[in-house]
Amino acid sequence: MLNVEIRNENSAFYKGYILFLKEDSAKVKYENSTQEHVVPLNYLREPSDDPPLETSEVQVNDELEVYMSTREGEPPAWWRSKVKKKGDKWLHLDIILPDGSRVSEVVDQGTFRKLSRKLPLTRESFCIFEFQCNDERILELAKEEEIHKDFRALVGPCLVLPDENKHTLLAISLDPGVHRKITLLFDTHVQFLKARSQLSADIERASVRD
Numbered sequence: 001m002l003n004v005e006i007r008n009e010n011s012a013f014y015k016g017y018i019l020f021l022k023e024d025s026a027k028v029k030y031e032n033s034t035q036e037h038v039v040p041l042n043y044l045r046e047p048s049d050d051p052p053l054e055t056s057e058v059q060v061n062d063e064l065e066v067y068m069s070t071r072e073g074e075p076p077a078w079w080r081s082k083v084k085k086k087g088d089k090w091l092h093l094d095i096i097l098p099d100g101s102r103v104s105e106v107v108d109q110g111t112f113r114k115l116s117r118k119l120p121l122t123r124e125s126f127c128i129f130e131f132q133c134n135d136e137r138i139l140e141l142a143k144e145e146e147i148h149k150d151f152r153a154l155v156g157p158c159l160v161l162p163d164e165n166k167h168t169l170l171a172i173s174l175d176p177g178v179h180r181k182i183t184l185l186f187d188t189h190v191q192f193l194k195a196r197s198q199l200s201a202d203i204e205r206a207s208v209r210d
Helices: 137-139 145-155 176-209
Strands: 002-007 012-023 025-030 036-040 063-068 077-086 090-096 104-107 127-132 159-163 167-175
Touching: 002 025, 012 159, 063 090, 063 104, 127 176, 137 159, 137 176, 145 159, 145 176, 167 176
Parallel strands: none
Antiparallel strands: 002 012, 012 025, 012 077, 025 036, 063 077, 077 090, 090 104, 127 167, 159 167
C-alpha cells in the first residue's frame, strides 16, 4: 500500500493510504477507517521524513506540526501550530484553525515535528509500472492486498493492483528507487501469482472430484 497524509476541509492532515489512482484523484482510506473516499491528488502528500522534535530543539513562536485530536471522538491529525510556552518535556501550543481562530493545547514531547516540507501530490509524483496480463485468474488474484505483502517487503512501499480494462497489472510507487526494483523483480512476482493461481485451481478441481 502507499501511505499518505490526507488534507481535510479543516486543513489538518490525517494518516491514510491510497487504494486506487485515477488521472487527477485517488481513492483513499483513512487510518483505522473502513470507509473509502475519492479526493483530488493535491489533497495528498507523502508522510514527512522528519523525526519527532525534542523540546530542546524548539523555541517560543516557532511554527510546527502536532499530532493530536482537537475534539473528543475525532481521529488525530497533523495540525499546524505555534509555540506559546515550553517546558522540559511539554509545549503549550496554539493550533491554527482554517477560520483564523486558535485552540490552545499542552502537548507532550514526541507528538510534534517540523512543518512538513512535502508538496501536494500530482500525477507526475507517481512512478507507474505496467505489466501486460491476459490471465483473468491472475488479475482476480491480484485484487487481494495481502497477496503482494512479500513483494512489497522486498521492493519497498508500492501499490499493486489490476487494471482489468487494459488487462494489465500496475505497480505504483512514489520513489524512483522503489520503481527500479519493481522493474527488475516484477516478472518474478508474476510467476509467483501464476503459481498461486494454479494451486488454487488444482485444489478446486480436487474438491470437485471428491
